[in-house]
Amino acid sequence: MHLNTVYITVGTTQFDALISTASSEPALKALQKLKCTKLVIQHGNSQPLADDEIQLIRKNYGIQIEQYKFRPNIEDVKSADLIIGHAGAGTCMDILNNHKPGLIVINDTLMDNHQLELAKQLAAEDYLYYCKVTDLDAQLATLDFTALKPYETNPENLSKFVSAINQLMSH
Amino acid sequence: MTTSAPHPTYVILGSGGHTAEMCRLTQALLQQTDIEQTEKYQPIRLILANSDSTSERQFRQIMPQAAQSAEIAKVPRSRNVGQSWLSSIFTSLWALLWSCYLVWRDRPQLILCNGPGTCVPFFYAAYLWRLFGRLPSHSRIVFVESFCRVETLSLSGRLLLPLADLFVVHWPALATRYVDKKNVRYFGRIL
Numbered sequence: 001m002h003l004n005t006v007y008i009t010v011g012t013t014q015f016d017a018l019i020s021t022a023s024s025e026p027a028l029k030a031l032q033k034l035k036c037t038k039l040v041i042q043h044g045n046s047q048p049l050a051d052d053e054i055q056l057i058r059k060n061y062g063i064q065i066e067q068y069k070f071r072p073n074i075e076d077v078k079s080a081d082l083i084i085g086h087a088g089a090g091t092c093m094d095i096l097n098n099h100k101p102g103l104i105v106i107n108d109t110l111m112d113n114h115q116l117e118l119a120k121q122l123a124a125e126d127y128l129y130y131c132k133v134t135d136l137d138a139q140l141a142t143l144d145f146t147a148l149k150p151y152e153t154n155p156e157n158l159s160k161f162v163s164a165i166n167q168l169m170s171h
Numbered sequence: 172m173t174t175s176a177p178h179p180t181y182v183i184l185g186s187g188g189h190t191a192e193m194c195r196l197t198q199a200l201l202q203q204t205d206i207e208q209t210e211k212y213q214p215i216r217l218i219l220a221n222s223d224s225t226s227e228r229q230f231r232q233i234m235p236q237a238a239q240s241a242e243i244a245k246v247p248r249s250r251n252v253g254q255s256w257l258s259s260i261f262t263s264l265w266a267l268l269w270s271c272y273l274v275w276r277d278r279p280q281l282i283l284c285n286g287p288g289t290c291v292p293f294f295y296a297a298y299l300w301r302l303f304g305r306l307p308s309h310s311r312i313v314f315v316e317s318f319c320r321v322e323t324l325s326l327s328g329r330l331l332l333p334l335a336d337l338f339v340v341h342w343p344a345l346a347t348r349y350v351d352k353k354n355v356r357y358f359g360r361i362l
Binding site for chain 2: 072087171
């Protein structure tokens, strides 16, 4: 499988462990095996990679790294061949709506870790994979991203929601 | 300060994923084929946390036209991710004062939100002012639970469940759990 461009996103959270694990040696080796040549990292409030690390990764693994704090990420999502992100609804929806292979990484340092629920549900329906941050490198090496199902939205259900509000506001 | 028109629709934007969801729902509401329905919801007023640097841009990107006519109000946040419970009390009170002022001033007919902490004081303010007759009795508050919530309600959800006129959940497990609540609705997967 060729996952040339891999997009890593932490949204507005602080998730240093995701960035550091994804740029660790075993994870980079796994990415290299998946034919990754470009890693785009939206690090938000997390610690970004140092310039010398970026140089080193390019030299040792042939993976070019682009990182930024925040920007409208529609283009990043669309051009990604794999999205690795925190379990925020935004990231899950980006994966689902753009039919991208996705790996959700659980951040267990957040105060209220309900995020697991969504990732589990979506993984149970084969829309994406999820794992703990400590397993990220191992999972990258073994997961079969071609086995995931494309997500179908249902515009009829959305119209039901709109009708319910129309009805609520008809006075 | 005056508003351009009475009874706006308040769309409360959170951060990150909350905003993406809310944009999709607002878009659905504003892009109905029946123009008459769509016009009911004008004018739109976006409520943003003052620490939020991305939501406004996100909204503009998804709905450039609606964003052009929408007014924007920036408010203090009740609680930041990771903030301690104790200091949350003071920031929440401050946020509540702000919400009471804005809702009293604007008299929104509809408040639409999907769970960021910012929306909680607005629901209380709207409930209060409706009780006191400052808001029209037909004004409504709609809470859409976060798409993230599969089995349990969010803190905002639990606080606002008794107040919301319509409370939307995204997953069957929650629908079953709150089947006895009349305001809770499940439309299947809407996002």
